[in-house]
Amino acid sequence: xxxxxxxxxxxxxxxxxxxxxxxxxxxxxxxxxxxxxxxxxxxxxxxxxxxxxxxxxxxxxxxxxxxxxxxxxxxxxxxxxxxxxxxxxxxxxxxxxxxxxxxxxxxxxxxxxxxxxxxxxxxxxxxxxxxxxxxxxxxxxxxxxxxxxxxxxxxxxxxxxxxxxxxxxxxxxxxxxxxxxxxxxxxxxxxxxxxxxxxxxxxxxxxxxxxxxxxxxxxxxxxxxxxxxxxxxxxxxxxxxxxxxxxxxxxxxxxxxxxxxxxxxxxxxxxxxxxxxxxxxxxxxxxxxxxxxxxxxxxxxxxxxxxxxxxxxxxxxxxxxxxxxxxxxxxxxxxxxxxxxxxxxxxxxxxxxxxxxxxxxxxxxxxxxxxxxxxxxxxxxxxxxxxxxxxxxxxxxxxxxxxxxxxxxxxxxxxxxxxxxxxxxxxxxxxxxxxxxxxxxxxxxxxxxxx
Amino acid sequence: xxxxxxxxxxxxxxxxxxxxxxxxxxxxxxxxxxxxxxxxxxxxxxxxxxxxxxxxxxxxxxxxxxxxxxxxxxxxxxxxxxxxxxxxxxxxxxxxxxxxxxxxxxxxxxxxxxxxxxxxxxxxxxxxxxxxxxxxxxxxxxxxxxxxxxxxxxxxxxxxxxxxxxxxxxxxxxxxxxxxxxxxxxxxxxxxxxxxxxxxxxxxxxxxxxxxxxxxxxxxxxxxxxxxxxxxxxxxxxxxxxxxxxxxxxxxxxxxxxxxxxxxxxxxxxxxxxxxxxxxxxxxxxxxxxxxxxxxxxxxxxxxxxxxxxxx
Numbered sequence: 001x002x003x004x005x006x007x008x009x010x011x012x013x014x015x016x017x018x019x020x021x022x023x024x025x026x027x028x029x030x031x032x033x034x035x036x037x038x039x040x041x042x043x044x045x046x047x048x049x050x051x052x053x054x055x056x057x058x059x060x061x062x063x064x065x066x067x068x069x070x071x072x073x074x075x076x077x078x079x080x081x082x083x084x085x086x087x088x089x090x091x092x093x094x095x096x097x098x099x100x101x102x103x104x105x106x107x108x109x110x111x112x113x114x115x116x117x118x119x120x121x122x123x124x125x126x127x128x129x130x131x132x133x134x135x136x137x138x139x140x141x142x143x144x145x146x147x148x149x150x151x152x153x154x155x156x157x158x159x160x161x162x163x164x165x166x167x168x169x170x171x172x173x174x175x176x177x178x179x180x181x182x183x184x185x186x187x188x189x190x191x192x193x194x195x196x197x198x199x200x201x202x203x204x205x206x207x208x209x210x211x212x213x214x215x216x217x218x219x220x221x222x223x224x225x226x227x228x229x230x231x232x233x234x235x236x237x238x239x240x241x242x243x244x245x246x247x248x249x250x251x252x253x254x255x256x257x258x259x260x261x262x263x264x265x266x267x268x269x270x271x272x273x274x275x276x277x278x279x280x281x282x283x284x285x286x287x288x289x290x291x292x293x294x295x296x297x298x299x300x301x302x303x304x305x306x307x308x309x310x311x312x313x314x315x316x317x318x319x320x321x322x323x324x325x326x327x328x329x330x331x332x333x334x335x336x337x338x339x340x341x342x343x344x345x346x347x348x349x350x351x352x353x354x355x356x357x358x359x360x361x362x363x364x365x366x367x368x369x370x371x372x373x374x375x376x377x378x379x380x381x382x383x384x385x386x387x388x389x390x391x392x393x394x395x396x397x398x399x400x401x402x403x404x405x406x407x408x409x410x411x412x413x414x415x416x417x418x419x420x421x422x423x424x425x426x427x428x429x430x431x432x433x434x435x436x437x438x439x440x441x442x443x444x445x446x447x448x449x450x451x
Numbered sequence: 452x453x454x455x456x457x458x459x460x461x462x463x464x465x466x467x468x469x470x471x472x473x474x475x476x477x478x479x480x481x482x483x484x485x486x487x488x489x490x491x492x493x494x495x496x497x498x499x500x501x502x503x504x505x506x507x508x509x510x511x512x513x514x515x516x517x518x519x520x521x522x523x524x525x526x527x528x529x530x531x532x533x534x535x536x537x538x539x540x541x542x543x544x545x546x547x548x549x550x551x552x553x554x555x556x557x558x559x560x561x562x563x564x565x566x567x568x569x570x571x572x573x574x575x576x577x578x579x580x581x582x583x584x585x586x587x588x589x590x591x592x593x594x595x596x597x598x599x600x601x602x603x604x605x606x607x608x609x610x611x612x613x614x615x616x617x618x619x620x621x622x623x624x625x626x627x628x629x630x631x632x633x634x635x636x637x638x639x640x641x642x643x644x645x646x647x648x649x650x651x652x653x654x655x656x657x658x659x660x661x662x663x664x665x666x667x668x669x670x671x672x673x674x675x676x677x678x679x680x681x682x683x684x685x686x687x688x689x690x691x692x693x694x695x696x697x698x699x700x701x702x703x704x705x706x707x708x709x710x711x712x713x714x715x716x717x718x719x720x721x722x723x724x725x726x727x728x729x730x731x732x733x734x735x736x737x738x739x740x741x742x743x744x745x746x747x748x749x750x751x752x753x754x755x756x757x758x759x760x761x762x763x
Contacts, residue, residue, distance in 0.1 A: 099704075103723045110726070130511045131726070223706060274597070276618030277707035282596060291598055410511050413725045423708035427620045438531075449512040 056346040058090045061118035063101035063331065066173070066300030066367065068307075073366050081353050088346045098331065099225070102127075102412060105336075109133040114336040117347035119170055122158045122332045123407035123415070126246050129161060130409060135337050136164035140348040145356060150374050154328055154402040167332035168355045169372040171363065173300040174326045174395045174402060175229055177201075177319065181312035183293045186213040194294075194316040198236070198262055201294065201319045205272035208293045217272030218294040219287065220263060221280040222426050227418035228329055229296050231406050232318055233259035235325030241406045241418065247450045249408055251418060252440035258321070260425050260432035268428070277423050284308075298329060299395035302368025306389065315394040317401070324401045330369065370395045408443070409450045417442040498739070504732035511726045523733035532709060533717070533734075539624060540714040544692040546628035547635070552681070552688055554632070555639030560669070562640070563647045573644075576637035584634070588701035591630045592617075595702075617703055620710030627698050627711055634698075635691060639684045646680030647673060679756045686749035690742060714738055 060078070064070040071094045078092040095101040098121050108114045109131055120128070128134045148156065148165065155169035181191035187208040195201040205217020220229060231241045239255035250256065266273040287295035288308035296318065297305075306313055317324050333351040335344050353359060357373045364371040365385045376382055377396060386393050408414045421439035424430040430438070505523055507516040527533050558576045562569050579587065594601045597615040606613045616626035650673060658672050674681075696715040699705060705712035705720065712720075718738065722731035 099724065106726055107723050127511065127726075131514070224704060274615065274618075276615050277620075278618065279596075282598070286598060289598075410725060416720075416724075419706075420708045423706060424620075427618075427707055427710075429620055429708060446512075 054087060056088050056342055058088060058117060058343060058347055058350060059115040060090050060092045060347075060350070061095045061101055061105060061115045062092060063095055063098045063119060065098050065171075065330065066298050066304070066369075068301065068304035068367060070367060073363075077354065077359065077363065081350060085349065085353070088349065090350055097224075099412070105133075106131065109336065109338070112338055114338050116339040116343045117333060117335050117350060119331040120167075120334050121405075121411075122155070122167070122169070122172070122328070122330065123405045123411050124334075125158060125161060125166055125332075126407055126409055127411055128334060129166070133337055134166055134334050135344055136166050137168060137335060137348055137351065138165040140335070140345060143349065143352050146352050150357070151355070151372055152370065152374060152399060154399045155332075155370075155372055158328070158404045158407070159332060167334045168351050170331055170333045170351075170355055171300065171367065171369045172328055172330040172332075172372050173298045173369050174328055174398050175232055175296055175318060176299045176302075176394050176398065177316045178287055178295045178297060178305060179314045179316060180214065180287070180290065180293045180309075181314045183208055183213040183290070183311070184314075187211040187293075191312065191314065194314055195319050196317075197319050198321045202266070202270050202272060205294065206270065209272060214290060214293040216274055216286075216292040218266060218296075219273060219278055219283050219292040220266065220296045221278045221283045222263075222419075222422050223277050223279045223281075225280075225415060225419055226277075226422040226426075227406055227415045228327065230259065230263070230418065230422045231327045232296075232325060233263060233321075235327065235401075235403055236318065236321045236323060237262075238322040240403050242404060243408070246408050247447045249406070249414060249418075249440070249443050249447070251421070251443060252436045256436055257433050260422065260436060262321070263422070264425050264428075264432060267426075275428075277426055288313075298368075299392075300330065300367055300369045302389075302391060302395075303366065304368070306368075306391065313391060315391040317394065317398050324398070326398050326402050327405045328399075328402050329405055364392075368392065370399070408447060410446055413446060414443050501732045501735045501739075504728055505736045507729055507732075509728040510730070516728075519729070523729045524737075527730060527733050527737070532712070535709050536712050536714060536717040539710070539712060540693060543624060543628055543631070543695060543713060544689055546625060547631045547692045548685065548688045551632045551635045552639055552685055554636045555684065556643050556681075558636065558640035559643035559647055562644055576640050578637070579634050580638040584697045585701055587634060588630065588698050591633075592702050595626055618707065620707050623703055623707060623711045627695075627702060630698055630702075631692065631695060635688065639688060642680060642684050642687075643677065646677045649680075650676045679753055682749065682752050682756065686745060689745050693738075693742060693745070714741075 062074055064074075074094070075092060078090050082089055093115075095104050095118075101118065102120055102124055105114060105118050105120060106127070114133065151169055152172070155172045156165075159165050159167045159169065177194065179194045184194070184204070185191045187204070188211070189204060189207070195204045201218060208214050209217050222229070227241070234241050234250075234253075234256045237255040237259040239250055239253045241250055241256065243249045267275045283292075283295050283297050284301045284305050285308070286292050287297070288305050288310075290309075290311060299315070302315065318326060333354060335347045335351065339347065354363075355372055357371075357375045357379065360371045360373040361376040361379050361381050363369060364376065365381065371377055371382065406415055406418065417439040421430075421435035425432045425435045429435075504516070506518065506520060508519040508522065509516040558572075562573050562576065593599075595614075595616050597603055597613060597618060602616070603613045614622070616622045654672060654676070655668065658668055663671065694715060695713055696719065699711050699713055699716045700719075703711040705716050714734070715738070718731055718734045721727050721734060
């Protein structure tokens with residue numbers, strides 16, 4: 001929802017109230033709220049009747065989920081595609097966060113007016129299938145350069161369902177542990193040996209704070225989609241949150257409880273992290289301004305952090321408990337079923353171009369995302385880049401411990417139950433075990449409909 | 452009334468033109484048709500539709516709507532998140548309405564006094580309401596950001612512990628309430644100012660001649676005469692507070708852990724993020740009833756006050 005729409009709603013509902021309003025006015029307010037939201041994708045989809053002759057105009061929605069001027073970079077990439085492909089004109093619309101974008105697309109799909117193509121979370125696959133909203137890209141005619149085996153398999157596996165490929169990995173990431181090398185050294189540590197285990201992380205953080213080398217030891221953001229980072233802790237503790245299929249999740253386990261207790265204790269008993277729910281978007285700034293020595297964040301924020309930090313930045317695998325572990329994150333490019341056939345084919349051309357090795361390398365270098373193509377990592381550009389920025393290799397290497405991101409039927413709601421549980425525990429409202437038990441009950445109530 | 456005159460005039464003309472009285476009787480209905488069309492299309496139909504949908508099961512698991520009676524309502528009332536949302540919403544109303552109305556009244560009284568700074572103050576009180584709410588929310592978000600926000604910087608200067616209002620479920624809703632009060636107070640002050648200026652100067656002068664000081668003048672003359680405006684402003688404030696969405700959307704997205712998840716935001720996420728049309732419709736109907744109740748009380752009280760005023 002953009003600024004203008006919100007204002008229209010406020011102004012209008014206020015005017016109604018002045019008229020004395022009553023029940024009818026209230027109903028209109030509620031209806032208008034719905035209207036404002038559902039009107040958004042339509043407006044953004046662009047004027048179809050202005051299409052040039054012989055040019056296929058595509059509407060393309062994309063979110064920005066990490067730090068940095070990504071909207072500008074995306075527009076640059078799309079402009080280059082349009083120049084290279086005169087028969088296709090992609091109109092890119094920045095549609096907010098991942099959650100906002102999924103919401104907009106879902107609404108547009110239900111209003112039978114979806115964009116032609118969009119970047120959505122890899123985990124939205126099941127929801128999009130339930131909505132019957134997308135076409136399998138494996139049914140479309142692939143170009144000569146398309147090679148499924150050249151995509152990083154940790155990312156490609158969550159494009160698969162019912163024996164088909166439903167999307168292509170585009171901006172994919174894993175979380176990594178960012179650390180301040182200068183601070184580590186000041187506190188008597190070795191800048192090239194970051195903590196490897198949960199215990200080491202806490203001990204090192206304490207040393208850093210005792211030496212007053214940094215205000216805080218570590219920051220682990222838990223605002224918004226807290227489930228994402230938390231899933232890594234659960235995997236490290238020994239049990240993934242994902243169940244055996246999309247109708248089961250493992251929230252209420254001893255491993256998850258251990259993980260959540262450890263997270264809560266970072267502030268509660270160990271006092272190496274600020275209390276309360278730390279904002280996702282503020283952590284890169286907190287880290288690059290030297291406020292915290294360690295930070296959990298997406299590798300997608302690497303470029304922005306390197307640009308802003310005035311100290312030596314290190315990246316490392318997230319510390320292990322029983323094992324190293326991470327999930328993957330980020331978005332894939334989907335193509336929508338209600339788009340005309342020629343648009344679908346054009347969108348597929350676009351998606352292949354966007355994820356071709358050259359563009360994959362370019363996008364990864366510009367942002368810090370992991371290159372989605374294996375051959376990208378053999379390119380000269382990438383090799384030159386990692387020679388200068390060795391921090392970028394951590395996420396690629398960490399892929400061997402990667403598990404798919406938490407997903408299920410109605411994944412947005414299931415993920416929110418988990419995020420709520422993490423936030424309730426971190427804020428001290430609930431004991432970790434109780435919070436996870438409730439999340440499990442809430443999730444089961446929904447998932448049992450699909451079993 | 453202009454309308455009734457036209458109607459009365461129209462009837463004889465119509466009967467003169469046609470011998471059948473039935474056709475003439477149709478004219479008034481034809482005349483209200485355009486107005487009725489808009490009410491029907493934008494109020495009656497949506498309300499009817501949301502009521503019907505609230506009685507059907509329609510969500511991602513069951514995309515085809517099926518009649519389920521009151522199941523959506525039963526599920527809603529037994530949902531712990533709904534109870535939390537309802538609690539948050541009512542708490543927000545309680546935190547925002549009394550301070551906003553009382554401060555608005557004080558502002559109005561300050562501005563009502565003839566002084567050189569009155570017009571400056573009027574602008575100062577009123578400008579929060581003309582700013583786009585999303586910008587307001589973004590600016591306040593910056594003010595409240597831990598470590599860098601103005602509030603944190605101020606606390607650092609004074610060597611106080613830094614507030615992290617939006618990080619904790621216990622302070623996030625009060626923090627939003629502060630923004631809500633800041634936003635709304637000036638708006639209510641304008642209504643109350645108009646009310647104050649509408650009070651007959653002769654009544655005030657008579658009271659002054661009887662020896663009433665500023666305090667008695669306010670308590671015994673102005674406040675009673677301002678009562679109808681005050682009731683209206685309180686109702687307006689309650690409805691505005693119940694309808695809060697934008698602040699939540701920009702500043703907290705309902706978090707942390709649903710601590711700022713208010714009614715409209717919950718309807719929004721249920722429909723547009725979770726695609727649960729049945730549950731969202733039931734929530735909308737419940738919301739409608741709540742707003743309707745507030746409005747009905749307003750109409751009832753104001754009508755009675757008007758009745759008393761004209762009877763006296």
